[in-house]
Amino acid sequence: MRKLTEEEHDLWTRYTQGVKEIPQTIAPTFIPRTRPQVQDISFSPVLDLHHMTIQQAYAAVNGHLELAYYLGHKKVQHITGKSGEISREYETWARLHPRVRKITKQNDGGSWSIRITKPNKSSQSM
Secondary structure (H helix, E strand, O other): HHHHHHHHHHHHHHHHHOOOOOOOOOOOOOOOOOOOOOOOOOOOEEEEEEOOHHHHHHHHHHHHHHHHHOOOEEEEEEOOOOOOOHHHHHHHHHHHHEEEEEEEEEEOOOOOEEEOOOOOOOHHHO
């Protein structure tokens, strides 16, 4: 690692003196374990997976199912389209997800109706 010249050091010192400390606020990157008392009106129970890559669709499905569970929804709908890789993989994703109680193919396979498991008492009290 090279040493700073005196000019670079002065420039750096002047720069850092003008910079204010950024407060350490951490945005929540997790879903709370308890259901909110007020239902989030921005949540839509229908998720359209058209125009997503397979990776984006997988992440969107998992996030949507988790959020639906924590918001207390009993049923959601996912639109996959009738053809394509997402429609072929979707049933496996849904069957393996721990929050899914039942899935039903609709619209000749173009969409799926998903029943969500009920939150248990221990997850509400935490």
